[in-house]
Amino acid sequence: MVVGGGLLGLEAARALRLLGLSPQVVEIAPRLMPVQVDEGGGALLRRLVESEELAVRCGVSVQEIVEDRGRLLAKLSDGVELDADVVVFSAGIRPADGLARTAGLPVGERGGVLVDDRCRTSDERVWAVGEVAALEGRTYGLVAPGYAMAEVVADRLLGGDARMTPAEIDMSTQLKMLGVDVASFGDAQAVTPGALEVVVNDPVAGTYAKLVVSDDAGTLLGGVLVGDASKYAVLRPLVGAALPADPVAMIAPGGVELGADALPDSAQVCSCNAVTKGAIRAAIADGAHTVPAIKGCTRAGTSCGSCVPMLKNLLVQEGVEVSKALCEHFSQSRAELFEIVAGAGVRTFTELVGRYGRGRGCDICKPAVASILASLGSGHVHDGEQATLQDTNDHFLANLQRNGTYSVVPRIPGGEITPEGLITVGEVARDFGLYTKITGGQRIDMFGARVEQLPAIWRRLVDAGFESGHAYGKALRTVKSCVGTTWCRYGQQDSVGLAIALELRYRGLRAPHKIKSAVSGCARECAEARSKDFGVIATETGWNLYVGGNGGFTPRHAELLASDLDTDTLVRVIDRFLMFYIRTADRLQRTAPWVEAMDGGLDHLRAVIVDDSLGICADLEAAMEAHVAGYADEWRGVLDDPEKLERFVSFVNAPGTPDPTIEFVSERGQPVPVPRSGEPHQPVAIGMPGVRA
Amino acid sequence: MTAEMLEPAVDLQWETVCPLDRLQPERGVAALLPDGVQVAIFRTHDGAVHAVGNVDPFSGAAVLSRGIVGDRAGVPTVASPVYKQVFSLVTGRCLDDADVTIPVFPARVTDGWLQVGLP
Ligand code: SF4
Numbered sequence: 074m075v076v077g078g079g080l081l082g083l084e085a086a087r088a089l090r091l092l093g094l095s096p097q098v099v100e101i102a103p104r105l106m107p108v109q110v111d112e113g114g115g116a117l118l119r120r121l122v123e124s125e126e127l128a129v130r131c132g133v134s135v136q137e138i139v140e141d142r143g144r145l146l147a148k149l150s151d152g153v154e155l156d157a158d159v160v161v162f163s164a165g166i167r168p169a170d171g172l173a174r175t176a177g178l179p180v181g182e183r184g185g186v187l188v189d190d191r192c193r194t195s196d197e198r199v200w201a202v203g204e205v206a207a208l209e210g211r212t213y214g215l216v217a218p219g220y221a222m223a224e225v226v227a228d229r230l231l232g233g234d235a236r237m238t239p240a241e242i243d244m245s246t247q248l249k250m251l252g253v254d255v256a257s258f259g260d261a262q263a264v265t266p267g268a269l270e271v272v273v274n275d276p277v278a279g280t281y282a283k284l285v286v287s288d289d290a291g292t293l294l295g296g297v298l299v300g301d302a303s304k305y306a307v308l309r310p311l312v313g314a315a316l317p318a319d320p321v322a323m324i325a326p327g328g329v330e331l332g333a334d335a336l337p338d339s340a341q342v343c344s345c346n347a348v349t350k351g352a353i354r355a356a357i358a359d360g361a362h363t364v365p366a367i368k369g370c371t372r373a374g375t376s377c378g379s380c381v382p383m384l385k386n387l388l389v390q391e392g393v394e395v396s397k398a399l400c401e402h403f404s405q406s407r408a409e410l411f412e413i414v415a416g417a418g419v420r421t422f423t424e425l426v427g428r429y430g431r432g433r434g435c436d437i438c439k440p441a442v443a444s445i446l447a448s449l450g451s452g453h454v455h456d457g458e459q460a461t462l463q464d465t466n467d468h469f470l471a472n473l474q475r476n477g478t479y480s481v482v483p484r485i486p487g488g489e490i491t492p493e494g495l496i497t498v499g500e501v502a503r504d505f506g507l508y509t510k511i512t513g514g515q516r517i518d519m520f521g522a523r524v525e526q527l528p529a530i531w532r533r534l535v536d537a538g539f540e541s542g543h544a545y546g547k548a549l550r551t552v553k554s555c556v557g558t559t560w561c562r563y564g565q566q567d568s569v570g571l572a573i574a575l576e577l578r579y580r581g582l583r584a585p586h587k588i589k590s591a592v593s594g595c596a597r598e599c600a601e602a603r604s605k606d607f608g609v610i611a612t613e614t615g616w617n618l619y620v621g622g623n624g625g626f627t628p629r630h631a632e633l634l635a636s637d638l639d640t641d642t643l644v645r646v647i648d649r650f651l652m653f654y655i656r657t658a659d660r661l662q663r664t665a666p667w668v669e670a671m672d673g674g675l676d677h678l679r680a681v682i683v684d685d686s687l688g689i690c691a692d693l694e695a696a697m698e699a700h701v702a703g704y705a706d707e708w709r710g711v712l713d714d715p716e717k718l719e720r721f722v723s724f725v726n727a728p729g730t731p732d733p734t735i736e737f738v739s740e741r742g743q744p745v746p747v748p749r750s751g752e753p754h755q756p757v758a759i760g761m762p763g764v765r766a
Numbered sequence: 767m768t769a770e771m772l773e774p775a776v777d778l779q780w781e782t783v784c785p786l787d788r789l790q791p792e793r794g795v796a797a798l799l800p801d802g803v804q805v806a807i808f809r810t811h812d813g814a815v816h817a818v819g820n821v822d823p824f825s826g827a828a829v830l831s832r833g834i835v836g837d838r839a840g841v842p843t844v845a846s847p848v849y850k851q852v853f854s855l856v857t858g859r860c861l862d863d864a865d866v867t868i869p870v871f872p873a874r875v876t877d878g879w880l881q882v883g884l885p
Contacts, residue, residue, distance in 0.1 A: 401839070423811075433792070433811050435836035436845035436852070461792040465832040465847035468793075473847055477827035725784045725795040725807075733802055734821070734828045749826065 074147055074157040076135055078105040080248060082163035086127050089159070097128045097155055099147075101164075104131055109246055109257040113274055114299040117281040121253050121300070166214050168205045181207035190236040191229050192222045200226045209239055217243045217344050224347070243344050245312075247305045253279075254302035258344075259295025259312035260285050268294055271320040282324035284308070291315060296324075306383045310340035310350065334390055342387070343373035343380045353384065357391045364388070399660060400437040403430040407441055407585060407660040414445050415656075421458050440464045441660045444547055447583035448655045450703045453710045454583075455717050466545035469721070470707055471527055476735055476746035479527065480520040481507070482544035483534050484580060487554040487572035487592075488515025497537040505530055508743040513624075514551035514589065516542060521744055523731055525723045531708045540706035543581060547661075549588045552576040553601070557594025557611065566611035568594035571640065575609075578644070579651065581704045585658040585667075588651065589623070603631045606664040607647055612636065616643045620650055621668040621675070629665045632675050635683055648697035649682040649690050656693075778872060778883035783807065786880050789815070794831035794844065796820050797882065805871055805882055806831035808855060810842045816855040817871040817882045822846045823860075830868070 075086045078100030089096040100107070104115025105122060119129055134150045138160060147155045165183070173186035178194045181187050185207030192200050192208070202222035204214055213219070221237065228235035245258035263270050267288030274281050280300035286293055293311045298304065304324065311317070317335040336342070338351030348371045361367045364384050368374050374381045397406035403426070405413065410425070419425045422442050426434055434442075443462035447454055454460075454467055466472055471479035483498065490498075498517050502509045505526055507519040522530055544550060552575045555561065557568030572592040582588070591602040592609040602608025608619040608631045615637045622631025635646055658667040671677055680686040682693070711717045722728035737744035783797045789809040797805050804820035808831075820828045825848040833844040835855075842855040851862045860866035872883035 402836075432840065433835075433837045433842075435838065435843070436834040436850060439834050439836060461790060461835070464834060465829070468832065473829070473832075475825055475827065475848065477825075477829045719788075720793075723796065724798040724804075725788055727798045730798060732796075732804075732828050734804075734826075 074099060074145075074155055074159070075161045075163060077162065077164035078102070078129065078131065079108070079163060079165075080106065082161070083122060083127070085161045085163055087125060089161070090125065090127060094159070095126070095128070096161075097130060097157075098122070099133060099135060099149065099155075100129070100131045101134045102131065105129065106255065108244070109248075109255055109261070109297070110299060111262055111283060111297050113272055113283060114255070114257075114281045114297045117274070117276065117279065117299050118253065118255065120276070121279060166204065166212070168207070168212050170205055173201070173205070181210045181212070183207075183210075183212070185212040190238065192226050192237060193229070200229075202226055208237055208242075211239065213242060213244070215244060215246065217245070217347070220345070220347060243341075245309050245344050247302055253300060254298070256298040256302035256305040256309075257296070258305065258309040259293070261295045261297050263295070265294050271324070273321065273324045273326075275326070278326075280326075284320045284324055286316060286320055290320065293320070298324075306380055307335065309344060310336050310342050310380075310383070314340055342383050343371075343375075346372045346375065348373035350387065353387055354391060357388060357393060362388070362393045399441060400435055402426060402432045402434050402438050405429065407445070408657045410442065411445050411448075411656055414442070415449055420446065420451060422462055423458060434462075436464065437660070440467070440547075441585075443467065444583045444585065448700075450699055453705070453714075453717070454707060455711065460720075469524055469527060470541060470545055470711065471522065472545045474520060474746070477732060478521045478523055478735055478746070480518050480544070481522050481527070481530055481534075482512065482516055482518050482542040483539035484542040484576070485516040485551075486576040486580075487552055487569050489554070489569055489573060494537070494539070497534070497539070501530055501533050504533075506737075506744055508745060512544075512551075515553045516544075516551060518544070521737065521746075523723060523735060524721055525729065525731070528712060528718055528721050532712060535706070535709055535712060541581075541708045543707075547584055547586050549576070549579040549582045549584070549590070551589060552579075553589075553591035553605075555592075555594050555599035557592075561594055561599075563597060564594035564611070565613055566594055566616065568592040568600065568609075568611060571609065571616070572600075575644070575647070578701055579647075581707070582651065582655075582700055584651070584655050586661050586663045588654075588664070604628065605631060607631070607650060609643065615639050618643060618646060620678070621665045623663050623665050627665070632668075634675070634679055645694060646682060649693040650678075652693035652696045653678075653682055653689075778885060780874070780876075780881040780883050782876075783880045783882055786815075786875050786878050789880065792835040794833065794835065796828070796831035799882065799884060803884070804828050806833075806844070807873060807880065807882065808835050808842075808844060810835065810855070814842070815873045815875060815880060816842065817873040818844070818853065818855060818858055819869040819871075821868070822848050822851075823866050823868060824849050824851055 075082045075096050075098045078098050086096040086098050104112060105118050110118060122129055135147050136150055137148045139146050145157045145160055147157060168185040170180050170184055170186050173180055179187045186194050186201045186205055188194055188201050188206045188208055192202055192206060194201055203219035204212055225235040225237050247256040263285045268285050269290060271284045283297045285295040293316050296308055314337050336350045340350050341347055342350050342353055352371055353367060353373055356367055356371045361370050367384050374384050398404045399407055413429055439462040443459060446459060454463060469479055471481055473479055502519045507521050510518050512518050552572040554569045554572030557566060558564035559569050588606045590607050591600040591605045593600040593602045594611050602610050603619050604622050604624050608622060610617045617636045618634045619631035620634045622629055654664055654667060668675055668678055723730055723732050736747045738747050781799050791809050791811055794806050794808045797807060805817045806820040807817045809815050820830050822830050827848055829847055830844055833847045835844050837843055838861055843852045844855055845852045851860050853860050853868055858868045858870040874881050
């Protein structure tokens with residue numbers, strides 16, 4: 074049983090449902106999510122929730138919960154008695170007002186330190202803002218009122234006379250609940266005297282929209298959207314403004330399309346950070362010509378993000394052309410070049426730049442075209458002119474380090490390696506004087522190899538059965554795994570076996586950026602699959618697939634794309650996912666920003682690659698089959714070809730002479746580059762055991 | 767512009783480096799010259815040869831020969847493979863940082879052999 078039919082209560086109920094339980098949701102108000110939606114929206118919401126096999130009881134309260142032979146018995150206000158194993162309470166937030174209580178400041182009846190309309194507590198030296206502050210006895214759990222309170226306090230501290238009036242508090246929200254979009258804004262419950270309500274209710278399509286307008290039908294006061302909240306971004310800023318069109322047409326399907334031009338300059342486009350359309354237009358005029366630039370200088374779109382489509386809209390309206398040109402040599406985007414190369418069958422850079430670009434290319438377009446050619450299966454990456462397009466990593470099939478040496482990473486699929494394999498790696502590193510380190514991707518990186526050493530190192534590795542790990546490429550890197558059912562007491566599926574199969578399937582796949590993956594054997598997620606471009610987590614009956622995660626500069630969790638897939642279906646969906654990414658992403662765009670930038674986001678992605686809404690899935694799968702069939706180890710390809718081996722020399726006129734500028738010192742028993750001059754080399758850690766003085 | 771046109775009047779010591787066909791167009795090689803001087807030698811798409819210092823001034827690594835060759839507004843360039851700054855192959859000027867220049871050496875082809883001139 075879940076007590077409370079708000080957002081968190083419903084999500085908790087769904088989680089219980091997914092665990093195989095049959096939860097009952099008990100809500101004291103007459104409808105679900107009573108704060109956000111009105112009666113009509115609540116009715117639709119209830120239907121959608123019940124279709125998820127969740128039982129709902131509204132308008133009843135819990136009188137008593139007693140223990141009854143090891144189970145719990147909840148007595149409800151309508152006389153019904155519910156039998157439960159688990160009771161989850163999700164009936165409102167409780168402010169963490171302990172500090173105020175200890176300090177003797179008065180608190181509200183339902184918690185929260187009491188403040189007046191200046192956000193001042195009973196002690197005039199103490200102010201409170203945000204969720205802990207009870208304004209006229211009420212607390213607000215949203216970010217916008219918190220910011221508004223902070224503004225008031227800042228103004229007061231500077232001697233101003235700003236006030237908070239509860240009536241003006243912006244309680245607009247947009248959220249997704251059990252996959253259903255819900256939004257409410259302004260006077261959603263139509264409490265303004267004389268307010269009129271305009272409703273478009275389509276139970277068949279599962280959408281409900283209501284606008285609340287002033288008694289003269291001239292001003293928008295608020296509204297509720299359930300099932301489709303796409304108009305939220307444009308409707309919310311119009312609150313308080315003159316209606317630009319007939320209110321029915323504004324919410325009816327196929328009605329008027331409202332753009333940014335419908336808004337007055339005073340309208341708040343970003344309500345989280347109180348940024349008006351006028352402020353954004355000013356920022357655009359001052360040179361903020363991209364969404365990130367606008368975010369950077371106005372903070373619009375940096376909290377909930379629901380106004381980002383509006384920011385794009387404003388850019389277009391202000392006449393900013395967003396250039397998609399790859400570089401000075403191509404006016405096309407990477408995705409367009411991919412289509413040209415694939416469609417027109419162009420197979421060399423010279424032909425491509427001659428027919429579709431200008432000049433002789435650069436370090437931006439050449440590797441991008443090299444990657445496109447490789448994704449389309451064009452033989453060895455060093456064949457013919459392709460060799461001239463590769464950046465140094467792809468040109469020497471190793472990772473350039475700061476002193477001009479390279480690091481070497483053999484593939485260790487799934488992170489599984491035999492003792493003999495470990496011994497080979499250890500012996501190679503020892504014999505060539507390499508520094509070794511375990512990577513985050515469950516393999517071993519050997520550092521400090523000079524170009525002329527690379528072929529000999531790889532001869533040894535290839536003879537021992539290793540192949541290129543593509544650590545140097547914008548390509549599939551690793552598929553990490555936990556030990557799953559092989560060893561783990563909790564394992565639900567063979568995560569190692571799947572990880573190895575996936576890594577072998579997608580090895581060598583070139584992409585707009587690197588691709589990382591992992592497979593966990595159960596929901597404990599020891600392989601950290603949700604921090605990967607595609608991550609797989611075992612369930613009792615199959616696999617859940619998550620996409621669009623990454624670590625790095627902007628860490629992001631992958632999101633659930635499909636659940637309980639059998640292995641064949643899983644592989645098919647990943648095939649489509651990867652090929653769709655390779656075809657349509659920008660240069661150096663990882664899967665996370667790619668999904669984020671997609672119109673329609675994850676839902677659109679799911680429609681395309683799970684439901685085949687564009688009818689391209691067969692094509693994507695065929696492309697992946699061609700990749701799998703055409704795979705060959707790049708390092709073996711070099712070792713077998715004297716011409717390709719020719720470039721692995723330190724100097725063209727002194728092939729065996731090591732570069733005299735490369736020097737090593739020893740640190741913790743291993744060779745490392747000499748510290749840069751002018752930069753004293755010091756251990757970073759302080760007060761940690763084992764660090765040398 | 768080819769390097770031959772730049773050949774100065776002073777006496778140069780011409781070092782023979784390798785047969786021209788060791789140079790794939792738009793790819794570089796490194797050469798070790800007397801006194802440990804390292805040069806990066808390139809052959810551009812139009813057949814011209816260029817030689818510049820091999821040391822990348824931003825990282826200190828001797829790697830410019832491994833950069834990507836291309837052009838900026840028609841000027842032949844190489845991009846450092848370390849931090850990606852772009853240098854003119856004609857003047858040695860860094861096109862991303864006006865304060866930085868790499869040395870330029872005269873280069874020529876004689877009887878199918880590539881030669882670099884040292885002062
Ligand atoms: S994720 Fe699950 S199966 Fe894998 S090691 Fe952790 S607990 Fe075991």
